Amino acid sequence: MLEACSLTCSKRDRTLFEGLSLNVSAGELLYLRGPNGAGKTSLLRILTGLSEPDVGEVKYDGKNIKMFASSFHKALFYLGHKTGNSNALSALDNLTFWLAQHNVSQPQEAIFDALGRVGLVGVEDVPVRYLSAGQQRRVALARLWLKPAKMWILDEPFTALDVKGIDLLEHTMRRHVEQGGVVITTSHQPLSSVAGNHRIFDLEYRY
Structure with missing residues (x-):
């Protein structure tokens, strides 16, 4: 391949x-x-x-x-050293913006489901800068379930x-x-x- x-x-x-x-x-x-x-x-x-x-x-x-x-x-799905998140945006808004950048269409329910898979239920609307390093990494990893x-x-x-x-x-x-x-x-x-x-x-x- x-x-x-x-x-x-x-x-x-x-x-x-x-x-x-x-x-x-x-x-x-x-x-x-x-x-x-x-x-x-x-x-x-x-x-x-x-x-x-x-x-x-x-x-x-x-x-x-x-x-x-x-x-x-x-x-292709690529995840580099840096998460690629915006600290000013919430986890939900980061994923929504990322999907738009990559021209991938997903309903909001799918984004919530991806955040749930990585254990971020309850912090979806919290600006990323207030999340721990591990949680910020999980926001980036949630993309795995959103882009085929x-x-x-x-x-x-x-x-x-x-x-x-x-x-x-x-x-x-x-x-x-x-x-x-x-x-x-x-x-x-x-x-x-x-x-x-x-x-x-x-x-x-x-x-």
């Missing part, structure tokens, strides 16, 4: 990775590991099309993602989550893979409890 072909990426005169190739198929989870500075986030941004590699290309279903970016982004997407690319998705939140996310990732979806993720949280077809891809720090 997704293929990286001979990617090279440099930052500040340092090569993060060179000649990197990987592929991920439907019904598979790819776990990217590596020390800080190895280029995990840079690789994820290239795989989403947010950044350009110095050399190489990314293909989705055999086609370069730049050639049909709109269709690719419809099939075959491919999930998640950068440290367990950050700031408590044990219950981690269990919920692991279960959700496992179900997505079992239903034929794709998950590419980085995490300091061991993924041994995420059942299903998954592989580990290690990045090394290049001096």
Whole structure:
């Protein structure tokens, strides 16, 4: 489903990775590991099309993602290091605005249901700046239930989550893979409890 072909990426005169190739198929989870500075986030941004590699290309279903970016982004859900929430807006308004940005139509009942799934019942109208770091992360994760997407690319998705939140996310990732979806993720949280077809891809720090 997704293929990286001979990617090279440099930052500040340092090569993060060179000649990197990987592929991920439907019904598979790819776990990217590596020390800080190895280029995990840079690789994820290239795989989403947010950044350009110095050399190489990314293909989705055999086609370069730049050639049909709109269709690719419809099939993609990306969660980066930052939550992408507006501190001035409530959880409900953040999700409503996010859906409009991504041209996804969902009834308000679906938004309330997503917030309920992540344990935010009762704080839907509270400005995000008053929520804990874990609750703010849950607002962002609620989008998983609102945008139909075959491919999930998640950068440290367990950050700031408590044990219950981690269990919920692991279960959700496992179900997505079992239903034929794709998950590419980085995490300091061991993924041994995420059942299903998954592989580990290690990045090394290049001096």
